[in-house]
Structures are given as C-alpha cells and as structure tokens.
Amino acid sequence: MAASIWVVVEQWQGQITDISFEALALGREVADTSKATLEAVLPGHQCAALAEQLGCADSVLCADHPALAEPVPETHAAALAELARQRQPRAILIPVTNTAMGVSTLLGALLDAPAVNFAIDLKATDGTLEARCVLYGGKVETRVRFSKQPAIIGLWPGARPADQGRSDRKPAVEQVQVSLPSEARVRLKRYIEPEAGEVDLTREDILVAVGRGIQSKDNMELAEELARALGGELCGSRPVVDQGWLPLSRQIGKSGLTVKPKLYLALGISGAPEHVEGMKNSGLIVAVNTDPQAPIFNVAHYGVVADALELVPALTEAVRARKG
Amino acid sequence: MNLLVLMRMVPDVVEELEIAPDGKSLDREALRLIASESDDHALEEALLLKERYGGKVTVVVPDAPEVGDLLYTAAAKGADRVIRLRGIKTGLGVAALARSCAAALQATPGLLPVNLILTGTQAIEDLDGLVAPLVAHHLGLPYIGVVTAVTEIADGKASVVKEFQAGYRGEFQIALPAVLGVQSAEKPPRYVPVAKVRAAMKSVKIEECEVPQPTPAALEGIEVLAMSKPEVAGRAAMLEGSPEEVAGKLCDLLAERGLL
Known part of the structure; x- marks a missing residue:
C-alpha cells in the first residue's frame, strides 16, 4: 500500500476552516512529490456531508462519534491515535488553532512520535520530511528533519492559500469507527458568543x-x-x-x-x-x-x-x- | 486547594537574538532570559484562585540562569513554596523537558497530589510540543489549554473558559486533578515592588529538587538542520527623520492613496 499523508480537518460552527484548506494544499504538494496518497481525516459527529468539500485529498476518512462533536483536545487526539495505529500514515498535518490547541502534542505523546509546532512549510526531500517552523515570536525560523514516523506537523495559518486546497472533485469517502471512553474527563458546557463591540x-x-x-x-x-x-x-x-x-x-x-x-x-x-x-x-x-x-x-x-x-x-x- | 504552577525561563525576544556559530541554535550566552509570558499569567490565575478558595500555591521552575529572580518574585507575589528543579535544561526539547518535569513532580515527596497544575498555554520556543498537554499525559491527568478564567471549582470538577477564535469562547468542565494551559489570567499579572522581592530574598528559602533521571534538552525524532532569521517575501520601506519629518512623509503616503 502506498504511503499516505494525512490532513486533519478542523470544523468551526459546522464549516470547514480556511486553515484546513491551507493544510490540504500543502499536504497535496507533499503527497505528490513523495508519491504518497493524501487523505483528509474528518473527526466529528454527523458531519459526513462536509467530506464533499475535501476533493483536494484522494480520500476522506470520516471518524464519526458523538464525543467528537465537542472540541475537546484529548478526545480528538485519542481518536486520531487509534486510527493512526491502524493505518500507519507517514505524516499527519494538524492546524494549530486555539480550538485544536494541544491535539498535535497529545497525538505525538500517544504515538510516541515527533510533533512539531508552528510549521509554515513542509517538504519531502530524498525520502525524508523537512519542516520549517517559526519560533521566538516570529524572529527565528528553524528547519527540522524528521527521523521517525509518523511525523506530526502542527501547521500555522498561511502556509498556502486556502483556495489552493479547495476542489470540486468528489473524493472517495470512508466511514471509520473509533472507540472512545464513555465518560469524558473534559466536556464542553456551552459556547460563549463574542462580546458585542460598539463598532464592527x-x-x-x-x-x-x-x-x-x-x-x-x-x-x-x-x-x-x-x-x-x-x-x-x-x-x-x-x-x-x-x-x-x-x-x-x-x-x-x-x-x-x-x-x-x-x-x-x-x-x-x-x-x-x-x-x-x-x-x-x-x-x-x-x-x-x-x-x-x-x-x-x-x-x-x-x-x-x-x-x-x-x-x-x-x-x-x-x-x-x-x-x- | 492545592495549586502547582509550572513555569519556565525563555529568551526575551525584545532583545536581539543571535544564532550560535553552529547555525542550529541560539547563542544562549548572549540571551537574556525572562519568565515565559503565559506562565506569568498561570501564576496570576493560581494566586487569584488561592484568594478565592484558600489553599497553597507551589511554584516549580526548571533550573536556568536568573531563575532565582523568578522564584523570589513569585514568593513576593504570594506563592507559598518555590522550587528549583535541578538536572533539566530548558531550550528546544519540550517533550524531554515535560517528561522530566512530570517525573520530578512524582518523585518529590509532598508535591503531588494537587487539585490543579497550571502552566502557560504555549511558549515561544515550543518547537516539539506544549508543556501543559505533555505533563498531563505523563501524569495521566485531563488537560485543556487557552484558558482565560476558572469560573467554578466544586465537586471534584472545575469550570474553565477557553478562547476559540473571533471572540468566541467556550466553557468546559474538567475533572480534577487537571492540568490547565493558561492563556491569560482573569486580571493582569500583579505588580510587585522591588522592595518586596528583596525582602523575599532574605526570608524565603528556594527549595531544591533533583530530577530522577536527568535528560539533556534533546529533540527526539527530530533534528534541527538550521536556524535563521525569517525568510521574508518583502520588507517594509523604512521612513527616517525627526518625528515631524516622518509624520509629513506618512501624511503624503496616505494622501496619495486617498486615505486623508
């Protein structure tokens, strides 16, 4: 089976976020240069309809579970770890947003795999993956090479234009099961709307x-x-x-x-x-x-x-x- | 309420950052270290919780130059115990750092259990992971990050507010004990006069604690190839002169674009 590159797709209020399309665009490039397949992983609950928008990927894995409706990092990391153990992707790209804060780190810990933060670029060269990460408040860039798989890449906004990751093509969609603990230790109680500003x-x-x-x-x-x-x-x-x-x-x-x-x-x-x-x-x-x-x-x-x-x-x- | 705050010294980015001759790291000799900004907020949130619920605040910091200043300042602000962790190096290698910290917390008598561990949500040199979720993972505790308030603690659970995007936030319930990655405290970190810090230097004892198996600050599964100033697509055209001259030039620019 060909190696696969995963992009974890993030949702916000029922929509796929721009940074997810940015990640797909970058993932597409890396998959093409390394002759791998690109798979979008969509964790959530009753959101399979969104998979249609992910045609930039070769296929979509819909991980459906009621617990994944809540943006709880440890729940999402546990689901992703279970899938990654079964399917052994070569790299996993995850948007670094407030919503997903901690998911890439926890996934790295669960899989005993290297996880980098703040990446703005990723390249496959001579069979190895190299990421470019922004550190120290934007003052320093670090190029790193992964020596272990899967490589987990926490992606910063702006790596590629979001439009480059959109496609009208209909991807192959596969529903996958994940088993999660029945009692979550962290639960979302409610969303709090933005404080109304005096001006827009x-x-x-x-x-x-x-x-x-x-x-x-x-x-x-x-x-x-x-x-x-x-x-x-x-x-x-x-x-x-x-x-x-x-x-x-x-x-x-x-x-x-x-x-x-x-x-x-x-x-x-x-x-x-x-x-x-x-x-x-x-x-x-x-x-x-x-x-x-x-x-x-x-x-x-x-x-x-x-x-x-x-x-x-x-x-x-x-x-x-x-x-x- | 037992509260443990894990803090860390990081380079002050207001200063010029020099790349070391190996081209792969910062010249740490030339660095000024300060407390990581969100760690400072984690300490403040812990002090606010102590005021609200009573209890004790213990501050734990991996050894680094000038760590004494940070610990004495924390004591002057109201921390009950201040502890320096020996045998860990800060810097790149957050995964190793967090594992060592977790091991040290477990190995030191009287530190655990606590109700909450608070630390910053992220730091500017978190290349290979974030401390809060890693410590939570190693201690088997639940975690939530980007926290801006703890609204309630009752029945072995805490309600916390986390920021999402575009001004949206969420209230989460988390089982205790837990690890919180704090983005900002409910109030700005308190100011403490130098005299009070000096008094703490005389009266407060910094406890020393050894990490069971010292780990170098090494990256695991990742190798740094190069460190450099950012590659940029463009750079601003710089305007020079006295404030009046620069103001005049800016007004010309705005007028040309119909913005004045």
Missing part, C-alpha cells in the same frame, strides 16, 4: 492598532486621538487587551478579529505570528516600533524605527493640519 472593526477602512510599546493605559489616549484624527478606530494586540486597556472585542489576531482595512497603523506591535494572522491582508500596513528586528516590519509596507509615543503626537498634528 472588520468594516472599518482605517485602524490604529496599539501593542505593548504603548507602555501604559494613560498613553492609550494618544493613540485614540490619532485614530479620531484619521477617522478610524482603535484596536490592539493581545498584551494590551490582557492589561485591560482595550476590550476583547477590539483584539486583532488569533483569539480576536481578522481585519482587512485600507490602512492598518501598527504602533508598538512586535508582529508575533498570532497577531499577524489577523491583519496581514490589510491594504496598507504602516508599522512603528523601536526594535528594527521586529517581525512586524516583514509584513508592513512602510516602517518607522521609532518610539510610537514620540511619533504619534506629531502625526496626529500633521493629520489634523492636512485635513484642515
């Missing part, structure tokens, strides 16, 4: 985003004045929200919103991958940071190495002067 930031043309570099709550006023002068709205990265200086409804990135304004002005934001994920497709990105090595300058169109606190008042004044 995803519809704004201009966003002024603040990060750790804003230094104190008092300085938020400076950024707010600039946002007002520009006719935009204020938002921020995780540290600012964790400090309670902005509500969660204004957080951009992994746990928060994904935005695409015409202008994204990043003040004192380092550009950790968790943040970049939520703003990288903005029309014009301008970044201000004191650290010339800050990863935000790798996604920004224009950059200023400066203390945002010094630049912002001058910019606010200049904007007001231009607007008259």
Whole structure:
C-alpha cells in the first residue's frame, strides 16, 4: 500500500476552516512529490456531508462519534491515535488553532512520535520530511528533519492559500469507527458568543492598532486621538487587551478579529505570528516600533524605527493640519 | 486547594537574538532570559484562585540562569513554596523537558497530589510540543489549554473558559486533578515592588529538587538542520527623520492613496 499523508480537518460552527484548506494544499504538494496518497481525516459527529468539500485529498476518512462533536483536545487526539495505529500514515498535518490547541502534542505523546509546532512549510526531500517552523515570536525560523514516523506537523495559518486546497472533485469517502471512553474527563458546557463591540472593526477602512510599546493605559489616549484624527478606530494586540486597556472585542489576531482595512497603523506591535494572522491582508500596513528586528516590519509596507509615543503626537498634528 | 504552577525561563525576544556559530541554535550566552509570558499569567490565575478558595500555591521552575529572580518574585507575589528543579535544561526539547518535569513532580515527596497544575498555554520556543498537554499525559491527568478564567471549582470538577477564535469562547468542565494551559489570567499579572522581592530574598528559602533521571534538552525524532532569521517575501520601506519629518512623509503616503 502506498504511503499516505494525512490532513486533519478542523470544523468551526459546522464549516470547514480556511486553515484546513491551507493544510490540504500543502499536504497535496507533499503527497505528490513523495508519491504518497493524501487523505483528509474528518473527526466529528454527523458531519459526513462536509467530506464533499475535501476533493483536494484522494480520500476522506470520516471518524464519526458523538464525543467528537465537542472540541475537546484529548478526545480528538485519542481518536486520531487509534486510527493512526491502524493505518500507519507517514505524516499527519494538524492546524494549530486555539480550538485544536494541544491535539498535535497529545497525538505525538500517544504515538510516541515527533510533533512539531508552528510549521509554515513542509517538504519531502530524498525520502525524508523537512519542516520549517517559526519560533521566538516570529524572529527565528528553524528547519527540522524528521527521523521517525509518523511525523506530526502542527501547521500555522498561511502556509498556502486556502483556495489552493479547495476542489470540486468528489473524493472517495470512508466511514471509520473509533472507540472512545464513555465518560469524558473534559466536556464542553456551552459556547460563549463574542462580546458585542460598539463598532464592527472588520468594516472599518482605517485602524490604529496599539501593542505593548504603548507602555501604559494613560498613553492609550494618544493613540485614540490619532485614530479620531484619521477617522478610524482603535484596536490592539493581545498584551494590551490582557492589561485591560482595550476590550476583547477590539483584539486583532488569533483569539480576536481578522481585519482587512485600507490602512492598518501598527504602533508598538512586535508582529508575533498570532497577531499577524489577523491583519496581514490589510491594504496598507504602516508599522512603528523601536526594535528594527521586529517581525512586524516583514509584513508592513512602510516602517518607522521609532518610539510610537514620540511619533504619534506629531502625526496626529500633521493629520489634523492636512485635513484642515 | 492545592495549586502547582509550572513555569519556565525563555529568551526575551525584545532583545536581539543571535544564532550560535553552529547555525542550529541560539547563542544562549548572549540571551537574556525572562519568565515565559503565559506562565506569568498561570501564576496570576493560581494566586487569584488561592484568594478565592484558600489553599497553597507551589511554584516549580526548571533550573536556568536568573531563575532565582523568578522564584523570589513569585514568593513576593504570594506563592507559598518555590522550587528549583535541578538536572533539566530548558531550550528546544519540550517533550524531554515535560517528561522530566512530570517525573520530578512524582518523585518529590509532598508535591503531588494537587487539585490543579497550571502552566502557560504555549511558549515561544515550543518547537516539539506544549508543556501543559505533555505533563498531563505523563501524569495521566485531563488537560485543556487557552484558558482565560476558572469560573467554578466544586465537586471534584472545575469550570474553565477557553478562547476559540473571533471572540468566541467556550466553557468546559474538567475533572480534577487537571492540568490547565493558561492563556491569560482573569486580571493582569500583579505588580510587585522591588522592595518586596528583596525582602523575599532574605526570608524565603528556594527549595531544591533533583530530577530522577536527568535528560539533556534533546529533540527526539527530530533534528534541527538550521536556524535563521525569517525568510521574508518583502520588507517594509523604512521612513527616517525627526518625528515631524516622518509624520509629513506618512501624511503624503496616505494622501496619495486617498486615505486623508
């Protein structure tokens, strides 16, 4: 039997997530270059209809079990481990999202297999698999080679365009059984809807985003004045929200919103991958940071190495002067 | 309520990170180490739970340069016991680190059982796994990560809130004892004045604990081929000058694009 590459497909509110299609696109490339088959693994409950969308893969394994309806990492890892032991895939690609946080690690532990996080690329060269992973808040990339199978690859968003992983082709679908403990140790009690923000930031043309570099709550006023002068709205990265200086409804990135304004002005934001994920497709990105090595300058169109606190008042004044 | 917080020192990414001459690791001589950010939140959440339910907070940290500062700070914030784990190296090799930590927790009299083990949901050098699920796996305990609140502890169970995406969260029930990967505490990590840390240095004893079978911080089943600064598709055009000059240039750019 030909070796197989697996992509674990993630669902969110009954839909297949974009990152799953990104993973399929990458998995397709790796499968083709290594003459392996690509199998999509869809864990869930009564979701077989979604399998039709997974034509980028040669086949789909639908692992159906009532317990898999809940996004509980140890339940999903146990189901995947059982299937992997039976079918011995060569590699397993799993999206790294908040929902799936811990699944790839637990799967590696259960299978005694190597599991890497934060991968943005995967290649099959001369019979071995090589992954490229982002570490240290986006400041360092590490290339690693797997010496043991299955290789488990926790995939970061953006590895390939999601559209590349979509296909109209109808894949072969196989229903598979998994046995899971009847009593789960972790249960989902309820979903909590997003706190309603006063404005819908995803519809704004201009966003002024603040990060750790804003230094104190008092300085938020400076950024707010600039946002007002520009006719935009204020938002921020995780540290600012964790400090309670902005509500969660204004957080951009992994746990928060994904935005695409015409202008994204990043003040004192380092550009950790968790943040970049939520703003990288903005029309014009301008970044201000004191650290010339800050990863935000790798996604920004224009950059200023400066203390945002010094630049912002001058910019606010200049904007007001231009607007008259 | 017995709470154990597992923390770790990681490179401070605000500083320049140098790649070592072997091209496969960071030059750790040149690194400044700080507590991993989400570990700090795990400590804060544990202290908040102690305030709410009573009990004890024990902080355990694998040995690293400047680990003393972290432990004394934790004590000054309200931790009851602070323990340095000897024989483990931090760095890449999270799977080995977590296994050693779990073994040390089991081998040290008086550390387990606890009601909750809290640690950060992820750290910036978690190349080969996350500590929270690995420790849970080795101790046979349930796990949930990306936790931002513990809403209730009763009848051998905890209710916790976890973040998903786009502002959505979920409330989970987890059987105790359990391991939580904390994303952020319910309040920002408390500030502790330097004087209080100094006082802790005089009055608090850091306990030492040996790992039963010291493991090198080695990767297993994975070999690092190279470490480098990120390959980037493009890089920002940099604007220079005084704040007024830069502000003027930015306004020109915005005006050209009809954004002013």
